[in-house]
Amino acid sequence: MGTAMNLEVTTRCIGDHVAIVDLHGEMDVYTTPRAKETMLELLEKGYYHLVVNLQGTDYLDSTALGLLVGTLKRARERGGDLHLVAPGARIRRLLEITRLDKVFPIDASEQEATNKLSQKGTES
């Protein structure tokens, strides 16, 4: 199809181990592989503490949830973690249904998440 992918993935790195991933748009089976590529690349470069900002995420499905779970596992295997930031009401509902709200640390702001992860980074 000639339509553009409806997901924009941008990253910002803070220090040597913390990175913020902004996901703007829709995450489904078609668009999620782009986010996967970015997250795997960050882990490979040593950014084990990830902040995934969902403020601009309009839609998310089980493919995206699977990616987040997989990335969280990989990050924790390396002593890191993955925090979700500002998921909207719809995404929160999906996290609750799948009980992933008990698995992911969820923060209201990027600042809150980066502070927690930076602290972990200096401890590890």
Place this chain on the structure above:
Amino acid sequence: MTACTGCQVELRLPNRPEFVAVARLTVSAIACRMAFDVDEIEDIKVAVAEACTNAIQHGCPTQQCEEHITLQCHIMEDALTIIVQDPGDGFDPLTATRQRQGGTATLTERGLGMLLIESLMDEVTFSSNPGSGTQVRMMKRLNATKAEVP
């Protein structure tokens, strides 16, 4: 346009990930015309997208599969029934149920889609037979939430 009771809409979609959005938008438009509220429409969109994603991921034996998946919407006075059918090899419903019952406590990445479908729709049935693919039939009742209020 008001709801067209008894009408059916059928889509035949290429077995490709980019067409899941087409299925999502189609059911969203139908549900909107049936006067489902915003949250119910979102529930239907997610459930249909999950069923189509499953159909694409498991319903086609090769990446170059030329088969199609079908999406049928049956508009009724008090409900919308949606059927997603794939042409694949099918799956073992018992195994899938056991995987879902395991929940996400062990951080599983699989089975989330079926869990979402069952949670977001009012009635769901999966049928799968070797050689004839898998069918997901799901129904959302109009005003189901409001009717529960005493």
